[in-house]
Amino acid sequence: xxxxxxxxxxxxxxxxxxxxxxxxxxxxxxSTPPGEAMEPEGVGPAGAAALVAVLxxxxxxxxxxxxIDDAVSSLxxxxxxxxVVVANPSNLGTAAARTLRRSSTGVDRLVVLSPSTAQLRxxxxxxxxxxIGAGVQVDSRCDIGPVDEGDSLVGIDTRYEARxxxxxxxxxxxxxxxxxxxxxxxxxxxxxxxxxxxDLPASSDRAPLTVVGSQTGFANGAITEEDNAAIALRLLGxxxxxVWYQPGVADLADGEDGGADGGLLxxxxxxxxxLLATGLLVLALVRGRRLGRLVREPLPVVVRAIETTESRxxxxxxxxxxxxxxxxxxxxxxxxxxSRLGLRRGDPVEVVARATSAATGRPVSEVLDLVAGPHPTDxxxxxxxxxxxxxxxxxxxxP
Amino acid sequence: MALTARALWLVxxxxxxxxxxxxxxxxxxxxxxxxxxxxxxxxxxPRPRALHLERALPPSVRLGESVRTSLLVTNPGTRxxxxxxxxxxxxxxxxxxxxxxxxxxxxxxxxxTTVLTPTRRGDRHADRVTLRLRGPLGVAxxxxxxxxxxxxxxxxxxxxRRHIPSRLAVLRQLDGRAAMRTRGQGTEFDSLRDYVEGDxxxxxxxxxxxxxxxxxxxTWQPEQHRRIIIVLDSSRTxxxxxxxxxxxxxxxxxxxxxxxxxxxxxxxxxxxxxxRVVRAHVSGHDRVRTLHDAISELAPVxxxxxxxxxxxxxxxxxxxxxxRALVVLITPLESSALEExxxxxxxxxxxxHRVVVASVSDxxxxxxxxxxxxxxxxxxxxxxxxxxxxxxxxxxAFRSLGVEVLDEPPDRLPLALVDHYLALKRQGLL
Numbered sequence: 001x002x003x004x005x006x007x008x009x010x011x012x013x014x015x016x017x018x019x020x021x022x023x024x025x026x027x028x029x030x031s032t033p034p035g036e037a038m039e040p041e042g043v044g045p046a047g048a049a050a051l052v053a054v055l056x057x058x059x060x061x062x063x064x065x066x067x068i069d070d071a072v073s074s075l076x077x078x079x080x081x082x083x084v085v086v087a088n089p090s091n092l093g094t095a096a097a098r099t100l101r102r103s104s105t106g107v108d109r110l111v112v113l114s115p116s117t118a119q120l121r122x123x124x125x126x127x128x129x130x131x132i133g134a135g136v137q138v139d140s141r142c143d144i145g146p147v148d149e150g151d152s153l154v155g156i157d158t159r160y161e162a163r164x165x166x167x168x169x170x171x172x173x174x175x176x177x178x179x180x181x182x183x184x185x186x187x188x189x190x191x192x193x194x195x196x197x198x199d200l201p202a203s204s205d206r207a208p209l210t211v212v213g214s215q216t217g218f219a220n221g222a223i224t225e226e227d228n229a230a231i232a233l234r235l236l237g238x239x240x241x242x243v244w245y246q247p248g249v250a251d252l253a254d255g256e257d258g259g260a261d262g263g264l265l266x267x268x269x270x271x272x273x274x275l276l277a278t279g280l281l282v283l284a285l286v287r288g289r290r291l292g293r294l295v296r297e298p299l300p301v302v303v304r305a306i307e308t309t310e311s312r313x314x315x316x317x318x319x320x321x322x323x324x325x326x327x328x329x330x331x332x333x334x335x336x337x338x339s340r341l342g343l344r345r346g347d348p349v350e351v352v353a354r355a356t357s358a359a360t361g362r363p364v365s366e367v368l369d370l371v372a373g374p375h376p377t378d379x380x381x382x383x384x385x386x387x388x389x390x391x392x393x394x395x396x397x398x399p
Numbered sequence: 400m401a402l403t404a405r406a407l408w409l410v411x412x413x414x415x416x417x418x419x420x421x422x423x424x425x426x427x428x429x430x431x432x433x434x435x436x437x438x439x440x441x442x443x444x445p446r447p448r449a450l451h452l453e454r455a456l457p458p459s460v461r462l463g464e465s466v467r468t469s470l471l472v473t474n475p476g477t478r479x480x481x482x483x484x485x486x487x488x489x490x491x492x493x494x495x496x497x498x499x500x501x502x503x504x505x506x507x508x509x510x511x512t513t514v515l516t517p518t519r520r521g522d523r524h525a526d527r528v529t530l531r532l533r534g535p536l537g538v539a540x541x542x543x544x545x546x547x548x549x550x551x552x553x554x555x556x557x558x559x560r561r562h563i564p565s566r567l568a569v570l571r572q573l574d575g576r577a578a579m580r581t582r583g584q585g586t587e588f589d590s591l592r593d594y595v596e597g598d599x600x601x602x603x604x605x606x607x608x609x610x611x612x613x614x615x616x617x618t619w620q621p622e623q624h625r626r627i628i629i630v631l632d633s634s635r636t637x638x639x640x641x642x643x644x645x646x647x648x649x650x651x652x653x654x655x656x657x658x659x660x661x662x663x664x665x666x667x668x669x670x671x672x673x674x675r676v677v678r679a680h681v682s683g684h685d686r687v688r689t690l691h692d693a694i695s696e697l698a699p700v701x702x703x704x705x706x707x708x709x710x711x712x713x714x715x716x717x718x719x720x721x722x723r724a725l726v727v728l729i730t731p732l733e734s735s736a737l738e739e740x741x742x743x744x745x746x747x748x749x750x751x752h753r754v755v756v757a758s759v760s761d762x763x764x765x766x767x768x769x770x771x772x773x774x775x776x777x778x779x780x781x782x783x784x785x786x787x788x789x790x791x792x793x794x795x796a797f798r799s800l801g802v803e804v805l806d807e808p809p810d811r812l813p814l815a816l817v818d819h820y821l822a823l824k825r826q827g828l829l
Contacts, residue, residue, distance in 0.1 A: 266421070267421040268417055268418050268421030269421075270423075271417045271421050271422060271423055271425060271426045272414060272417050272418070272421075274423070274426050275410070275411075275413050275414065275417055275426050275429070275430075276411075278410055278426075278430060279407060279410045279411050282402065282406055282407045282410045283407050285402050285406075286401075286402045286403060286404055286406060286407055289401040289402065289542070291483060291485045291498070291529050291531060291542070292485050292487050292526070292527055292528075292529030292544050293487075293526070293527065293544065295487050295488065295489050295490070295526040296489065297489045297490050297491055298489075300519075300521075300638075300645075300701040300702065301635075301638045301701075301702060301703075301704050302638060302640045302645055302702075303638055303639055303640060304639065304640050305639030305640055305641045305646060305731075305761045305763075306641075306761055306763040306764065306767070307639075308786075309761075309763075309764055309767060309779075309782050309783050309786045310767070310779065310782070312782035312785060312786070313767070313775075313778045313779030313780075313781065313782035313783070314778075314779075315782075316778040316781055316782055317774070317775055317778040317779075324781070325777065325778055325781035326781075328781045328782075328784045328785045328788070329777075329780065329781050329784055331784075331788065332768075332784040332787070332788065335788075335791075379774035379777075380774070382774060382777055382778075383771065383772075383773065383774055383777050386771050386777045386780065386781075387771050390771055
């Protein structure tokens with residue numbers, strides 16, 4: 001392949017790569033990053049910027065925190081007239097949940113959206129979470145502080161069942177009930193199937209806890225539907241200060257669970273490991289000690305003698321120097337013909353051509369064209385010329 | 400100090416106490432014990448430098464043959480020396496087994512032999528001898544390297560020596576026939592003998608024939624005691640490799656062959672090898688001695704990456720003497736190098752002596768010339784033709800100065816050169 005062709009080809013590849021990178025960049029710029037659900041600054045369908053904005057318009061001071069330490073320190077400042085919301089508890093570890101429960105005693109209300117059973121247990125609520133798998137619309141059928149009778153909430157994705165022995169203290173809203181169809185008594189599906197909202201009163205070691213089984217319902221995408229906005233504002237806007245706790249990945253760690261592994265291993269394990277490691281070191285020392293130094297080999301300079309000729313050939317090819325290559329080949333053929341046909345070294349081309357014609361029987365013009373004609377215009381013509389010259393020589397040698 | 404495999408097993412034996420008393424302190428104490436044991440063992444080991452080492456080595460070996468070098472190890476102490484001895488040689492010395500196990504009771508001596516099969520011409524120097532002597536427990540050892548100098552000269556393989564008998568036969572024929580083209584100076588009367596069919600009629604001695612009444616021819620000995628000066632170019636162009644050997648080695652082969660034959664013909668040889676400096680200069684009357692010296696002196700000569708200083712080499716030639724001589728220049732016909740270096744000094748040399756330029760040609764060039772298959776091959780063929788044309792131009796320039804040029808592939812050059820010499824001798828042109 002020629003140099004130009006190689007450039008063209010590598011240029012094509014560069015163009016393809018550049019186009020690919022450009023397309024990726026455009027996609028990255030145009031599409032907003034997915035972000036976490038219920039981010040206070042999130043403007044996407046899953047964010048909660050709309051809710052935060054409306055809350056702030058209503059005079060609520062929203063304080064976003066992203067780690068349990070920040071949450072604790074901001075609650076240490078003031079607990080009165082404060083509501084705490086965990087809008088996206090997916091990163092809320094049990095340790096963080098326990099800490100939150102301890103440090104949030106005394107706040108007006110703790111609101112958690114769609115927590116799991118383990119998180120609820122850590123928060124001190126004996127409530128079981130049962131994910132529905134889809135957002136449904138449910139009527140309130142209750143009248144507690146933030147929720148009025150007749151409110152309707154869209155996007156309930158988790159139902160909660162409180163333990164029966166504590167049920168009298170617990171108020172539930174948005175019950176998911178399936179009414180028994182007439183004449184269909186004894187159907188196991190009918191009856192109470194938990195609720196979308198569970199409100200637990202304050203206890204000695206916990207603030208009043210409201211668990212709402214909906215996360216998407218208060219996000220930007222669904223906040224305008226039905227009475228979602230009103231319920232959200234009443235739940236979260238009850239106090240002049242709102243600590244919006246968005247747990248980070250670090251809060252997932254269960255600090256209290258570690259440290260128990262040591263008991264599984266026998267006592268001699270660690271010392272044995274150390275001994276074996278030392279054995280490895282000794283092995284390295286044993287095998288690594290050289291029996292005397294390496295011996296130097298003084299090497300003479302040796303180059304392939306044909307190298308220069310081959311390089312010259314590559315140079316001709318790289319430069320596409322067909323006139324020169326053809327001229328060299330023709331001169332060599334003429335030299336050999338002269339010596340073969342008994343001519344002198346200095347004899348002109350015409351004399352050689354006539355003698356060759358006489359020896360081979362080919363017309364003079366044809367021979368002359370071969371040994372002194374125009375230069376070949378492409379590589380194929382050059383190869384043809386070289387082959388014709390060889391054939392002519394062979395003919396002259398063995399007429 | 401060196402540790403042995405036993406040290407590793409000693410450390411691993413610590414598994415027992417560690418399992419019995421699993422604590423970090425057990426590990427530390429055990430390792431401390433190991434360190435103490437190894438230290439004491441190494442301290443108790445015999446001192447390697449106390450042993451006497453003596454090397455026995457033949458001075459030279461021809462390339463391709465094997466030679467045995469031995470170390471005589473003497474233990475002057477009272478304790479037994481147990482351990483390993485390494486007789487280190489460069490890789491191209493082709494040492495077969497350099498590590499020897501040693502068990503030498505006090506006051507005794509032993510001979511350790513290493514077989515060397517060198518792979519390259521030149522001088523090979525023995526590196527250090529390393530001794531590792533174990534302590535009584537065999538956990539640790541003392542180690543020391545001592546220099547026991549030794550040099551092995553690897554001689555040129557001289558492959559064309561197999562042609563010597565055939566060319567000596569030609570030389571003997573010359574001796575008897577002596578049908579000289581020129582008479583007078585430079586020919587030496589030998590004897591008269593009966594004419595046999597085939598003798599040159601011009602060599603009939605009519606006076607003796609008249610006396611004997613039978614045809615008698617006069618015979619001459621071929622010329623003797625002529626000077627032959629061989630100049631071997633060891634510059635960059637000789638570094639080129641043809642087949643397996645550099646051009647220099649092929650040229651050396653030719654030079655040695657000519658030295659051997661000319662020695663038998665009782666001619667005086669001067670062999671000069673050099674580039675910017677003279678690397679070797681061999682001369683002498685005694686033919687066996689001269690050939691031996693030539694082979695030995697040329698062994699360490701390698702091609703250097705410098706341009707040859709032909710003025711210097713020509714000066715070296717003229718220092719040999721003013722008597723007319725046969726000057727053989729063994730150098731590759733590289734036009735660019737020779738036209739600038741050799742051509743200016745050649746006329747003066749050719750005026751005083753008979754000069755022959757012997758060049759090693761590359762058969763690969765001829766193979767390249769024949770390529771007609773593709774454009775790449777044709778370009779390469781054109782390049783090869785160009786190389787041939789340039790060499791031809793240089794050869795023509797030399798011939799116009801009355802210099803004979805021999806351009807032959809490596810295996811043919813020694814024969815071509817000696818045959819040329821014999822032809823000159825036959826014609827009495829020396």
